[in-house]
Amino acid sequence: MISETLLAPQDMKQDPVFGQRSFNDHEQVVFCHDKDTGLKAIIGIHNTTLGPALGGTRMWKYFNEWEALNDVLRLSRGMTYKAAITGLNLGGGKAVIIGDAKTQKTPELMKRFGEFVHSLSGKYITAEDVGMETADMDLVREVTPYVTGISEAKGGAGNPSPITAYGVFMGLKAATKFKFGTDSLAGKKVYVQGIGHVGETLVSHLVKEDAEVVIADINEARLHEVSQKYGVHIYHGNDIYAEQMDIYAPCALGATVNDETISKLTAKVIAGAANNQLADEVKHGELLQQRGIAYAPDFLINAGGIINVYAELVNYGKDEIIKKTENIYNTTLDIFTKSVQEGTTTQQAAMQIAEQRILQRKKEMN
Numbered sequence: 001m002i003s004e005t006l007l008a009p010q011d012m013k014q015d016p017v018f019g020q021r022s023f024n025d026h027e028q029v030v031f032c033h034d035k036d037t038g039l040k041a042i043i044g045i046h047n048t049t050l051g052p053a054l055g056g057t058r059m060w061k062y063f064n065e066w067e068a069l070n071d072v073l074r075l076s077r078g079m080t081y082k083a084a085i086t087g088l089n090l091g092g093g094k095a096v097i098i099g100d101a102k103t104q105k106t107p108e109l110m111k112r113f114g115e116f117v118h119s120l121s122g123k124y125i126t127a128e129d130v131g132m133e134t135a136d137m138d139l140v141r142e143v144t145p146y147v148t149g150i151s152e153a154k155g156g157a158g159n160p161s162p163i164t165a166y167g168v169f170m171g172l173k174a175a176t177k178f179k180f181g182t183d184s185l186a187g188k189k190v191y192v193q194g195i196g197h198v199g200e201t202l203v204s205h206l207v208k209e210d211a212e213v214v215i216a217d218i219n220e221a222r223l224h225e226v227s228q229k230y231g232v233h234i235y236h237g238n239d240i241y242a243e244q245m246d247i248y249a250p251c252a253l254g255a256t257v258n259d260e261t262i263s264k265l266t267a268k269v270i271a272g273a274a275n276n277q278l279a280d281e282v283k284h285g286e287l288l289q290q291r292g293i294a295y296a297p298d299f300l301i302n303a304g305g306i307i308n309v310y311a312e313l314v315n316y317g318k319d320e321i322i323k324k325t326e327n328i329y330n331t332t333l334d335i336f337t338k339s340v341q342e343g344t345t346t347q348q349a350a351m352q353i354a355e356q357r358i359l360q361r362k363k364e365m366n
Contacts, residue, residue, distance in 0.1 A: 046093060050083060054090045055095070056305070060096065077092060090310060093124045095113075126140060165197075167302060167303055171302075186210040193216045214232065247267055
């Protein structure tokens with residue numbers, strides 16, 4: 001494992017890791033490189049107080065290595081909060097592989113990555129994320145037991161995307177209940193940004209409840225495929241954030257809720273599958289609150305995936321997976337209630353609950 005030179009802002013070049021703004025008391029950051037397979041990966045382990053760090057591997061063609069580091073740090077931290085607030089005995093971790101999943105991913109690269117995961121002796125357990133498929137996790141499983149989300153044929157819980165989408169749907173309905181007084185989605189205009197595996201499944205749930213769905217994605221072929229399959233509209237404009245809508249569901253990459261977009265948003269509810277939707281979780285959480293926009297914290301409502309893969313570790317079945325995922329509805333409503341009662345943002349309210357659980361575990365360990 002070697003660390004390569006990071007492309008960082010000028011004032012951060014002397015402290016590319018510990019000085020990185022997204023570094024938030026991470027326990028370990030591992031840089032993985034293999035010349036033969038072309039593997040360049042970063043594994044971020046944020047916190048293992050509640051258990052081994054579990055989080056998916058994302059393969060993405062990052063603009064530079066600094067961007068990849070920032071992503072893995074933000075994602076792994078989010079996994080800590082996701083596991084904690086969901087009541088799972090897991091810590092937070094994540095991995096990113098730098099490269100184009102369509103052209104650079106090979107079986108040899110995946111197995112080599114698995115060997116790096118194995119070298120951490122179970123402190124980090126991987127799973128699938130953007131750019132990954134269940135078949136990729138099956139390849140990783142050939143070289144290490146520290147992987148979840150493997151195919152059902154090999155004894156796993158399968159692709160976690162459908163359960164992730166179901167959890168997001170539960171959180172979206174809870175946020176709708178809080179904001180509109182009913183969780184009925186009939187006639188509600190919902191913009192779904194990003195229609196990968198999770199986004200498409202979310203669309204199917206929304207359509208079944210008679211929501212008016214509009215989809216957006218950079219993949220034109222996918223747009224037409226999903227549009228025809230579910231009878232939903234394709235967004236053809238240039239500024240999705242300024243469109244009239246009831247609910248905005250970001251299901252692609254993060255940080256779409258930022259200084260530029262918040263002032264344009266007409267949505268009354270934000271609830272989607274993307275990680276790290278708030279570019280600045282404090283500042284932008286407060287701005288959403290001031291504008292009366294109900295924000296369902298992403299690390300809470302997109303926890304269905306980790307619930308699904310956790311089943312492989314503790315051996316509970318589909319019924320328990322569904323039960324725990326449906327409880328996201330109740331937890332989301334609790335977060336909105338706590339936010340109102342304490343005069344804080346939903347993001348802060350959710351983080352406080354997660355942090356209290358971690359702190360309690362630390363006290364028990366001492």
